[in-house]
Amino acid sequence: MPRLIAISNRVQTETEGETANRGGLAVALAAGLRASNGIWFGWSGEQTEEFTGQITFRRANGVATATIDLEAQDIEEYYNGFANRTLWPLFHYRLDLTEIARDFAGGYARVNHRFAETVGPLIEPDDLVWVHDYHLLPLGQQLRERGFRNRIGFFLHIPWPPPSLLISLPDHRELVESLLDYDVVGFQSEEWRQAFMDYVTAHLDADIDGEIVSFGNRRTRMLVCPIGLDTADFCSAAHSMAAKQSQTQLMVSAVGRDMIVGVDRLDYSKGLQERFIAYQQFLTNHPELCEKVSLLQIAPPSRGDVPSYQQIRAELNALSGSINGEFATIDWVPIRYVNHGYSREKLFGIYRAARVGLVTPLRDGMNLVAKEYVAAQDPADPGVLVLSRFAGAAAQLEGAVIVNPHSSEDMADGIARALAMPLAERQERHKAMFDCIVKQDVHWWSKTFMEALEKAGPKPAARLLPKAVNAD
Incomplete structure (x- = not known):
């Protein structure tokens, strides 16, 4: 060799x-x-x-x-x-x-x-x-x-x-x-x-x-x-105490509500501002679902010395504050916006607790978060991946709900579709995507x-x- x-x-x-x-x-x-x-x-x-x-x-x-x-x-x-x-x-x-x-x-x-x-x-x-x-x-x-x-x-x-x-x-x-x-x-x-x-x-x-x-x-x-993805290694996190604790913690905090999760490096290519605006559009279009859903956005900062990245952080702080100010109630916050990262084990639990994985970059070479979300799901009751058509992963993960990240209405409709998707369809879509990420893994x-x-x-x-x- x-x-x-x-x-x-x-x-x-x-x-x-x-x-x-x-x-x-x-x-x-x-x-x-x-x-x-x-x-x-x-x-x-x-x-x-x-x-x-x-x-x-x-x-x-x-x-x-x-x-x-x-x-x-x-x-x-x-x-x-x-x-x-x-x-x-x-x-x-x-x-x-x-x-x-x-x-x-x-x-x-x-x-x-x-x-x-x-x-x-x-x-x-x-x-x-x-x-x-x-x-x-x-x-x-x-x-x-x-x-x-x-x-x-x-x-x-x-x-x-x-x-x-x-x-x-x-x-x-x-x-x-x-x-x-x-x-x-x-x-x-x-x-x-x-x-x-x-x-x-x-x-x-x-x-x-x-x-x-x-x-x-x-x-x-x-x-x-x-x-x-190193699918087998990532899935091994399911048995870790950290994964089980983070899953339980989220499910307890969101009891009676469906959790939507986004995990992205803080970067303008990830379409985070557009995602927040689309979520705001979703809440406006579906007032009956207010207090029944919540969005957890994890976005560790990167390249803090570059001015455009400083601007992104300021805009997201303003957007999340504006949306929470408009829709929040005394016992419900629509968006939880977190600026630090988590270990692989904790992320596994977070993904598994989320009914919807929101991966909506404006342009991305691949996006392994999409594959991580799929790998973390319970095959018996899987969540739904909402994925940008402009992520490289979209060519492989055809079982996702594919959306246009430049259209807040299209993304809002995609979130609503994912939340309403029946179990049999969720299982069928998940199986197709999981089979792909197992077959075409990092090795x-x-x-x-x-x-x-x-x-x-x-x-x-x-x-x-x-x-x-x-x-x-």
């Missing part, structure tokens, strides 16, 4: 693993890294006064990690800047929030250069290299420039925008060409792959044959491979991608691209 070198922006270290839940990426990579004696490389999350390329090696639970620290300027320009203020909003179709700055682009190129320079000595000729997400789009090209002919794959965890939006990015052609230095590029859904193919067709002199894009002497497979995702990467042939001899990156 070839050794796996996994590369991502952040690496979950031993210390983090002791205090936090393992993310989906950590779960997916762990088995392959252990089996192949591989290495997970990335940024430590820590700041250093001057970048030296010094690597910190750790090993925990059989997984070796290698991390580097970045300078303050790197963090500001590469991470807070180009990654989260340029690419993230643009790739989520929010051109109005996209900030274009040369300093951001320069920092992004510089850090990708530093990643390539630092990880290069760790890569052996037969290693498989798997790069993850929008932070490191050009890393494959950087490695090719340094002569690496390894099989190198890339997986995009977020949407890929249509050409009409992508061309607003300076050097968009160079960014897309850099992806064609990978052997395999993975997308969460057919929609995102097709958007990439549309760009290649419109803006590059490339040939397309099914999944294969040929550009010069490069051949890249474009693979649809939706990431899954299926990792295996599918790795098999595609292993089948890729070696790259041609090393070449220098006409436009080298200036790392200074």
Whole structure:
């Protein structure tokens, strides 16, 4: 078995693993890294006064990690800047929030250069290299420039925008060409792959044959491979004391009422303002259900240094206060809005106690919360998933009530439909979705991608691209 070198922006270290839940990426990579004696490389999350390329090696639970620290300027320009203020909003179709700055682009190129320079000595000729997400789009090209002919794959965890939006990015052609230095590029859904193919067709002199894009002497497979949930591991939380306690606590507090739950990182892509307005519309449309339902919205804050995220938090505070002020009674609060996260075990109990799971992002690469909600349900009496048509998960979870998150009336109708759904229909829908998330779980995702990467042939001899990156 070839050794796996996994590369991502952040690496979950031993210390983090002791205090936090393992993310989906950590779960997916762990088995392959252990089996192949591989290495997970990335940024430590820590700041250093001057970048030296010094690597910190750790090993925990059989997984070796290698991390580097970045300078303050790197963090500001590469991470807070180009990654989260340029690419993230643009790739989520929010051109109005996209900030274009040369300093951001320069920092992004510089850090990708530093990643390539630092990880290069760790890569052996037969290693498989798997790069993850929008932070490191050009890393494959950087490695090719340094002569690496390894099989190198890339997986995009977020949407890929249509050409009409992508061309607003300076050097968009160079960014897309850099992806064609990978052997395999993975997308969460057919929609995102097709958007990439549309760009290649419109803006590059490339040939397309099914999944294969040929550009010069490069051949890249474009693979649809939706990431899954570690379903068996997540469902094991059903037997934990924390899960049972959180479920009981919610059911007692909501006695006589149906609980609706939303669990989302505080981010404008999640459509939280639109969700609150839709819930307000639902209460207005169905006064007979007031005091018979309640919405629990869990939204841990993120990227607090970015102004647009500060604005979201302020707007949600105002909306929740306004809705509660309009509809609340002395013994009923329509919305409970919580700004901190919960453990996997507690979330399982929260999901299981909720009659409706509300997952309504404006645009999302996948959305594993939707799959978590389905996995947590009691098959004998399952709740109903209300899911945005613009989440990648919608292509797999056809048993959900699919809604348009841009329409408060459509979402309000979806909530009402979910609450009124008879048991037999709930059971049928749940079974179809649960079967899907069991079959296409996170281990299926990792295996599918790795098999595609292993089948890729070696790259041609090393070449220098006409436009080298200036790392200074």
